[in-house]
Amino acid sequence: MIRLALIEAGRRVIDFASALPQVSGLQVHAVVDTDGDTARAAADQLNAGVAVASLEELLANHADAIDAVAIYAPIAVRPDLACQAAQAGKHLLVDAPLAATCAQADTAIEKCRSSAAYLQTGADLRFLPSSQTIRQRLDAGKLGDPGLVRLHHWRSSHDSATSFSALVAGEVDLVNWLYSARPELVFATAKPEDSSAYAQLHLGYSAGGMAVIDVSRTLPSGSAPYYSLTLIGAAGAAYADDHHNVQLLYHGGNPTAVTTGTGSHGLRNQLRCFAAGVAGEGDFEQAATETRSTVAVTAAAAASLEAQRPARLAGDDYDLI
Amino acid sequence: MTSSKSNGTSSKPPGQFRCAVLGMVKHMYIPRGMFAHPRFAPVVVADHADQPDWVHERNEKYAAEVNVPYVKDVERAIREFDAQVAIISSEAERHCDLSGRAAEAGLHVIQDKPMSTQLAECDRVVEIVERKRVKFMMWNRNCLPAIMQAEELVRQGAIGKLQAIHVDFYFAKDAGPKIGSRRPGDPPLDWQEALKAAHVTGADGGVGKNPMGELEVEGIYPLGYIDFLHKSRVRRVFARTTAHFHQLQLDNDVDDLASVTLEMEDGVLATLCMGRIGNASHPDIGEIKMHLLGTEGGLVITEARPELAVYYRGQPDTEFRHIRVASDLDWHLAESFARAIDTDGETVLDARTSRAICATVLAAIESGRTGLPVHVAHLED
Numbered sequence: 001m002i003r004l005a006l007i008e009a010g011r012r013v014i015d016f017a018s019a020l021p022q023v024s025g026l027q028v029h030a031v032v033d034t035d036g037d038t039a040r041a042a043a044d045q046l047n048a049g050v051a052v053a054s055l056e057e058l059l060a061n062h063a064d065a066i067d068a069v070a071i072y073a074p075i076a077v078r079p080d081l082a083c084q085a086a087q088a089g090k091h092l093l094v095d096a097p098l099a100a101t102c103a104q105a106d107t108a109i110e111k112c113r114s115s116a117a118y119l120q121t122g123a124d125l126r127f128l129p130s131s132q133t134i135r136q137r138l139d140a141g142k143l144g145d146p147g148l149v150r151l152h153h154w155r156s157s158h159d160s161a162t163s164f165s166a167l168v169a170g171e172v173d174l175v176n177w178l179y180s181a182r183p184e185l186v187f188a189t190a191k192p193e194d195s196s197a198y199a200q201l202h203l204g205y206s207a208g209g210m211a212v213i214d215v216s217r218t219l220p221s222g223s224a225p226y227y228s229l230t231l232i233g234a235a236g237a238a239y240a241d242d243h244h245n246v247q248l249l250y251h252g253g254n255p256t257a258v259t260t261g262t263g264s265h266g267l268r269n270q271l272r273c274f275a276a277g278v279a280g281e282g283d284f285e286q287a288a289t290e291t292r293s294t295v296a297v298t299a300a301a302a303a304s305l306e307a308q309r310p311a312r313l314a315g316d317d318y319d320l321i
Numbered sequence: 322m323t324s325s326k327s328n329g330t331s332s333k334p335p336g337q338f339r340c341a342v343l344g345m346v347k348h349m350y351i352p353r354g355m356f357a358h359p360r361f362a363p364v365v366v367a368d369h370a371d372q373p374d375w376v377h378e379r380n381e382k383y384a385a386e387v388n389v390p391y392v393k394d395v396e397r398a399i400r401e402f403d404a405q406v407a408i409i410s411s412e413a414e415r416h417c418d419l420s421g422r423a424a425e426a427g428l429h430v431i432q433d434k435p436m437s438t439q440l441a442e443c444d445r446v447v448e449i450v451e452r453k454r455v456k457f458m459m460w461n462r463n464c465l466p467a468i469m470q471a472e473e474l475v476r477q478g479a480i481g482k483l484q485a486i487h488v489d490f491y492f493a494k495d496a497g498p499k500i501g502s503r504r505p506g507d508p509p510l511d512w513q514e515a516l517k518a519a520h521v522t523g524a525d526g527g528v529g530k531n532p533m534g535e536l537e538v539e540g541i542y543p544l545g546y547i548d549f550l551h552k553s554r555v556r557r558v559f560a561r562t563t564a565h566f567h568q569l570q571l572d573n574d575v576d577d578l579a580s581v582t583l584e585m586e587d588g589v590l591a592t593l594c595m596g597r598i599g600n601a602s603h604p605d606i607g608e609i610k611m612h613l614l615g616t617e618g619g620l621v622i623t624e625a626r627p628e629l630a631v632y633y634r635g636q637p638d639t640e641f642r643h644i645r646v647a648s649d650l651d652w653h654l655a656e657s658f659a660r661a662i663d664t665d666g667e668t669v670l671d672a673r674t675s676r677a678i679c680a681t682v683l684a685a686i687e688s689g690r691t692g693l694p695v696h697v698a699h700l701e702d
Contacts, residue, residue, distance in 0.1 A: 147565035147578050150489060150594050152612050154619050185692055187559045189582055189590050191484065198484060198614070200590055202582045204692070208563025212580045212592050214487055216614055226619060230489065230594075230608065232578065234500065234565055237491070237602035243610070243621045310559065310692065321693065 002091070002278050005030035005050070005058055005066045006042065007081060008073040012267075013042040019264040020046070023271040025279070029066055032058055055081050059088050067091060068278060070122065075165055079104040082119075086111040091118040091278045093270075096169040097295045100302075102317055105295040109288045118277045118284060121291045123173035125153075127269035129262050130240035131174060134231055137238060138178065144235030149175050149211040152228040156219045157197075164188075164195040164305060165298045167215050172301070173294040175203060175211040178231060182293040183211070184313040188305040191218075201301055224259050292316075338659065339364045341404035341428065343395060343419045344411025345383040346376050348523040351433055351460050352408050354651030356387065360659040361406065363387045367398030368411075375517060376411075395419065399426045406662075409433060412529030413538075417442035420457070424449040429456040429662055434541040436672075436679045438531050443676040444700060450672040456661045458668035459675040461545040462624070464653035468546060471611055471622045475550050481617030483551050483589055488543040489610045490595040492535075493603035494524045496567040496577060509572035534576035535597045536562060536689075540682040543593050545670055546611060548678065553585040555681045555697045562689030566599050581685045605641040676700060 006016065006028050016028060030050035033039035043051035050065060052058045058066070068091035071081050079099040082092055092112060098121060099105040112119040125131060137143050151171055168188075176182050185204030191197055197218050203211040219226070228241040246257040276282060300311040300318035311318035338361050342352050345366055355361045366384035368376060370393040377393065384391035392398035399407070399422075407423030409416055410433040417437040420430045424446065436459060437443050450457045462468065475483055497515055516528035527538040562576035570577040578596035585591065598607065609624035628643045636642070654669060661668045677699060684695040 145565075147563065148580060148594060148596065150580075152487060154614065185561075187582060187694070189584060191590075192588055198590075200485070200582060200592060202559055202561065202580065202592070204561050208561070208565060208578070210561035210563070210578070210580045212487075212582070212594050214485060214592060214612070214614075216485070216619075218484065218614060218616070220618055223618070226621065228612070228621075232491065232565075232596060232598050232602065235599075235601060237598055237608075239608060243623065308694075310694065312692070 002026045002068055002275055003029040003066045005032055005069045007032040007055060007069055007071045012072060013045055015264045015267045017045050019268040019271060022268050023275060026271055026275045030058055030062060055084055063088055071095060075100050075163060079108045082108040083111045086115045086117040089115050089117060093120050093122045093274045096121045096123040096173045097165055097298045098291050099295050100165060101299055102296050105292050109292060118282055119291060120274050120277055120287050121173055121294055123170045124266045124270060125170050125174040126177045128266040130229060132269060134238045142236055143233030143238060146179055146231055146233050147209055148232040149178055150230040151213045154216040154219050154226040156223045157217055157221050162196060164199055164302055167196050168199055168201055168301060169294055169298045171213045171215055172297045176293050179205050179209055181205055182297055185310055186297060186300040186304050186318060187310040188301040190305055195305060337362050338406045339404050340406045340408055341399055341402060342366045343407050343409045344368050344415055346379045346411050347525045347528045349383060351410050355408055355431060355655050357651055358655030361655055363389045364404055365389050365392055365398045365402040367392045367395045369395060395422055399428060404428055413533060414438050414529050414531050417446045420446050421449050424453050424455050427453055427455060431458050431658060433460050435537055436675045440680055440683060443679045447672045447676050456668050457672040458658050459541060459670040461670045462542050462650060463545055463549045463669050464650050465624055465648055467622050467624050467626050471620060472549055474620060480613060480615030480620050483615050485614040486547050486550055486591040487612040488546055488593050489608055490543040491598045491607045493598055493600055493607040495600050496597050497569040499566060500568050500571050503568050510569045512573045515569050532573035532575045534562060535595055536576055536579040536685060537682055539595060541678050543595060544678045544681055547591055548674055551589055553587040553589055554677060554699055555583045556586045557584045557694050557696050558681060558685045558688050559694040560685035560688040605643045
């Protein structure tokens with residue numbers, strides 16, 4: 001059994017509570033949150049025995065009670081938290097991106113490597129049932145080489161993204177994963193007054209491949225999220241679109257769209273993958289490479305946004321052109 | 322209606338417009354669409370005498386279909402048949418030549434896409450149309466029911482102030498053999514010959530001497546949507562273009578898949594993804610959608626709706642399973658054009674706007690080649 005500590009998971013606690021019963025070999029044993037009441041409430045909800053205010057406190061007093069940490073803290077503190085946890089020999093599931101810069105990510109990855117700690121980027125989108133199915137079809141050669149990935153992801157203003165990087169990292173991870181590569185060209189645009197609320201990424205992959213992503217957290221409060229993924233391959237295409245998955249509710253006036261969602265399947269799949277990785281079935285170097293790629297592309301996008309110019313892949317990192 | 326070739330401000334009651342069809346060499350949906358409206362009637366088909374035989378043959382065939390003469394002299398046809406409206410569906414590189422001649426003669430013009438392969442030609446037509454005060458309309462899809470609904474919802478403020486517009490425009494037609502099918506030693510596929518051969522399926526929108534990518538041939542449709550929804554000029558574009566599916570596009574160094582980021586002058590952002598993705602990639606004509614984000618909500622629109630599904634044993638692979646219904650696109654375009662003439666009003670997609678779209682497309686093609694953002698060259702700049 002992998003005993004997990006959940007660090008600043010916020011509203012994700014609800015998803016964990018829903019997903020965990022279907023994940024074998026993984027339990028939440030501790031909750032870390034700077035707000036004591038939040039930590040205790042989450043611990044109660046997840047039947048976790050430990051609720052503490054910091055990772056330091058957790059490692060000082062309960063290190064033997066956990067095997068792994070899942071970090072959802074703000075990006076600025078993720079690298080330090082990751083290094084602390086890895087130093088203590090804990091496996092890591094870290095929300096994307098792991099860090100704001102490649103240097104920070106490299107330090108954390110090296111710490112994991114030297115401590116034999118498994119590292120997985122906690123990116124939900126690639127674990128959605130639709131993404132998994134598309135990737136299976138790609139791997140089976142049914143769709144041919146991907147030429148275009150088109151992704152719309154709109155959330156409400158209560159979404160937890162607090163920065164441009166937090167807004168786009170999960171989408172970057174997904175597209176890189178579908179291409180099994182990172183882009184050679186990155187161009188970002190955003191809502192001028194608030195790049196953490198709305199952003200567009202235009203990515204160019206090798207052999208003419210391309211991806212266009214728009215991410216928003218501007219939907220009115222209380223709105224259900226909207227998600228659409230289209231992948232156009234040389235031999236076929238896949239369309240995963242919430243528009244196709246709504247029901248109609250007639251209760252006077254125009255009908256209301258009611259979403260038939262996929263529940264917590266994305267997190268469930270992600271946790272199963274993490275559990276397998278910790279159990280030795282994962283490829284640390286591949287996971288580390290993917291983690292770093294997400295950081296590098298997200299950082300390049302932030303630089304592109306700032307400079308209003310594209311960034312081109314040069315070696316391991318990106319240069320503005 | 323009698324022979325008024327003025328700017329349409331005549332006080333005469335609405336009547337039928339006498340139409341000259343010029344350069345009728347590709348798909349026939351434009352004249353057919355216009356002539357389904359009672360206000361428009363063909364009186365002559367015309368083209369230049371120096372055109373090759375295949376052009377004359379197609380003109381003659383269409384003239385026979387609508388039972389009017391075919392005249393190998395454009396100016397004489399306009400003059401002798403007292404035409405008031407020109408309908409142009411020639412090769413793209415001749416569009417503006419024919420439109421310019423017609424407008425110069427005082428005819429209102431309906432033209433197939435793209436406006437031209439050269440921006441200078443667009444400029445010339447804009448100048449003539451505005452100087453002669455005739456009406457010009459690029460054929461477009463803005464009057465499809467779902468698009469008109471989207472425009473109405475945006476105009477009513479259903480999603481607040483528009484912030485971003487995203488258009489996906491994937492036509493699922495094949496464009497000949499797939500990439501990799503040409504055998505070693507075989508010559509590259511000839512663009513014009515291939516497009517001439519595509520006439521039988523109606524997939525010959527890019528016919529002409531100059532190869533054109535999907536962005537250049539079809540870009541007017543989705544960019545027309547963006548203009549229809551939000552009247553702001555495109556300031557700068559960033560694009561990726563590639564030949565991903567078809568040997569014809571690869572051999573002729575043009576795209577069949579493209580994506581464009583558009584920055585508007587008023588700060589609104591937009592993206593466009595489009596491609597000729599092949600029959601295997603969609604069960605119908607293709608995936609065509611709009612995603613609109615406003616300050617107070619979002620709107621997702623499928624262009625094909627309303628539609629119905631029909632499946633049956635032995636159904637041919639080439640038959641669409643989902644059939645669009647209740648689309649009065651042709652009627653709306655013809656009706657609005659007639660109204661623009663009657664009232665000296667605006668057309669759905671006028672010459673100046675069409676020119677701006679052409680400039681946007683050409684900037685996107687340049688961006689795709691260079692990997693750099695490109696500013697759009699506007700007429701007023």
